[in-house]
Amino acid sequence: MRRILLIVQKEFIQIWRDKTMKPLLIAMPIIQLAILSYTADFTVKNINLFVQDQDHSALSQKLIDKIGASDNFNLQAVSPVYNDGFNQIQKNNIDVILSIPEHFSRDFNSGRKTALFIAADAINSTKAGISMNYLQNIIKNFGEEQAVEKGFSGLNPGIIVSKRNWYNPNLNYKFFMVPGIMTLLVTMIALFLSGMNIVREKEIGTIEQLNVTPIKKYQFIIGKLLPFLIIGLFEFTIGLAVALLWFRVPFLGSIGLIYLFTAVYLVLILGIGMFISTITDTQQQALFLSWFFSVIFILMSGLFTPIESMPVWAQKITLFNPIRYYVEVIRLVMLKGSAFSSIKLNFLIISVAAVVVNLLAMLNYRKTA
Numbered sequence: 001m002r003r004i005l006l007i008v009q010k011e012f013i014q015i016w017r018d019k020t021m022k023p024l025l026i027a028m029p030i031i032q033l034a035i036l037s038y039t040a041d042f043t044v045k046n047i048n049l050f051v052q053d054q055d056h057s058a059l060s061q062k063l064i065d066k067i068g069a070s071d072n073f074n075l076q077a078v079s080p081v082y083n084d085g086f087n088q089i090q091k092n093n094i095d096v097i098l099s100i101p102e103h104f105s106r107d108f109n110s111g112r113k114t115a116l117f118i119a120a121d122a123i124n125s126t127k128a129g130i131s132m133n134y135l136q137n138i139i140k141n142f143g144e145e146q147a148v149e150k151g152f153s154g155l156n157p158g159i160i161v162s163k164r165n166w167y168n169p170n171l172n173y174k175f176f177m178v179p180g181i182m183t184l185l186v187t188m189i190a191l192f193l194s195g196m197n198i199v200r201e202k203e204i205g206t207i208e209q210l211n212v213t214p215i216k217k218y219q220f221i222i223g224k225l226l227p228f229l230i231i232g233l234f235e236f237t238i239g240l241a242v243a244l245l246w247f248r249v250p251f252l253g254s255i256g257l258i259y260l261f262t263a264v265y266l267v268l269i270l271g272i273g274m275f276i277s278t279i280t281d282t283q284q285q286a287l288f289l290s291w292f293f294s295v296i297f298i299l300m301s302g303l304f305t306p307i308e309s310m311p312v313w314a315q316k317i318t319l320f321n322p323i324r325y326y327v328e329v330i331r332l333v334m335l336k337g338s339a340f341s342s343i344k345l346n347f348l349i350i351s352v353a354a355v356v357v358n359l360l361a362m363l364n365y366r367k368t369a
Contacts, residue, residue, distance in 0.1 A: 046308040047131045049073045050085035050094045057105035059146070066142050067098070072134045089121045089166060091342065092332065096120045096131045108143075109150065115162060122165030123335045125173040127306065167335050178247050179330045180303040182239040187323055188294055190232045190266050194273025195290035196283045197224055198365070221362045225270045232266040233259070243334075252337030258330065261343065264350050265326045271357035272322075278364040297323045325350055 049067065053060050068075040076094060079085065088094035099117040107114040118135055122128035168175050215223075236259075243249040273290065280286040299305070300314065301323035307315055318324045325346040332338035340347070 046306070047073050047127070047134070048076050048093065048095045048308075049135075050076055050088060050097045051078045052080065052082045052085055052097060052099040053078050054080050054102045055100050055104040056080070059105035059108060060100045062146075063100065063139070063142050067135070067138055070134070070138060072131075086119070089119075090336065090338075092121075092328070092336075094121070095127060096135060098135060108146065117162050117164070119164045119166060122168035123331055124176045124306075125165075125168050126176070128165050128168070174247050175249050175335060176331070177303075178243045178249050179334050180301075180327050182236065182243060183301070183323055183326045183330055184298055184303070185239050186232055186236050186262065186266065187269055187297065187326070189235050190228060190269040191273045191290050191294055192287070193231065194225070194228050194270045195276040195286045196273075197228070198274065198277035199280050199283055199286045202281060217362050217365055221274060221358065221365065224274065225267065225358075228270050228273075229263065229266050232270070233263065236262050249334065251334050253333035254339070257340060257343075258333045261326070261329050261333075261347060261350070264347065264354055265322065268322055268350055268354035268357055271354060271361050274361040275357060275364060278361055297321050300324070301327050303327055322350060322353060 051064050051067070053064065064075070064078060067073055073096075076088070077084070082097070082099060085094055085097040089097065097119040099119070101115065101117075104114050104116075116139060118132055120128040120131055244251060272293070276286055276289045276293075280289060300307075300310070300318050300321050302318070303323075307318050307324065310318070329343045329346050332342055336342075
């Protein structure tokens with residue numbers, strides 16, 4: 001343990017002596033969140049729909065069939081119970097609920113207005129807004145077609161649609177973007193710092209001094225990881241403070257749970273950086289590889305382009321993308337208040353990956369003494 005602490009102390013001394021590092025670690029998260037949160041936006045498709053059908057009429061079935069035939073919606077289930085759909089929203093399986101009331105067919109056929117209700121998971125405000133607009137247009141067209149078919153004269157009876165946005169009532173897209181950008185902040189800092197760590201020792205020649213010491217491989221790797229783990233958690237804290245105090249992003253979940261997952265996630269990212277550092281000989285090579293992987297991870301994380309909108313082969317590749325799991329977890333915990341039971345699969349995947357990657361980094365590190 002003493003050897004590990006000595007390496008940790010050495011790393012912090014090196015960081016503290018670097019005049020550019022201190023302001024960068026403080027300014028970088030604030031600038032990134034401030035700029036990207038105001039400028040990043042996106043579009044979506046493939047919307048998972050749940051229909052609550054309380055009417056069970058031929059007309060309601062026609063409406064369901066029309067919506068199900070749309071390229072924009074994936075009809076997941078039909079049930080008379082609203083909570084069946086809402087429970088699936090909480091589990092992140094459903095995006096929109098359409099509620100068809102009792103006597104929908106009777107009221108429409110008698111020429112009276114009838115009201116439908118739409119509820120959307122508005123954590124992703126853009127997706128919620130687009131989903132509701134698509135659904136309202138389909139319902140409007142359906143009402144007009146049925147009115148013509150039934151020979152209504154004058155004003156069509158029409159269908160009134162009311163709606164509700166869960167978790168983000170005002171469709172504030174910053175509530176969706178800011179948590180995602182926080183994941184990029186933590187990932188890039190951890191990956192780049194750890195990716196250039198060992199290779200920097202190679203370039204300045206201090207790696208040979210460490211190699212001739214009795215320090216074991218695991219002690220060396222742990223000692224190298226701990227300072228950056230602490231720095232990563234510090235950066236996350238700054239980002240979280242900016243999100244809560246500046247952007248007023250709600251935090252409904254457990255602060256301990258989000259820090260626990262962040263710590264495990266950082267161990268994985270730092271392990272990837274360490275592995276890159278063990279297979280490269282110069283900081284330029286390490287920087288290039290880190291940038292290569294970070295760009296792929298970011299663009300395929302679901303932050304800017306929804307995973308559901310990607311080709312099937314790309315969706316399968318995202319299963320190996322750690323940022324995908326972290327983006328999902330941080331939004332679930334912050335905005336939905338999800339408990340550990342809702343993120344346990346993500347936690348298991350990231351934990352196993354962290355162990356495997358760090359073992360690879362440790363085995364790949366060549367110690368000569």
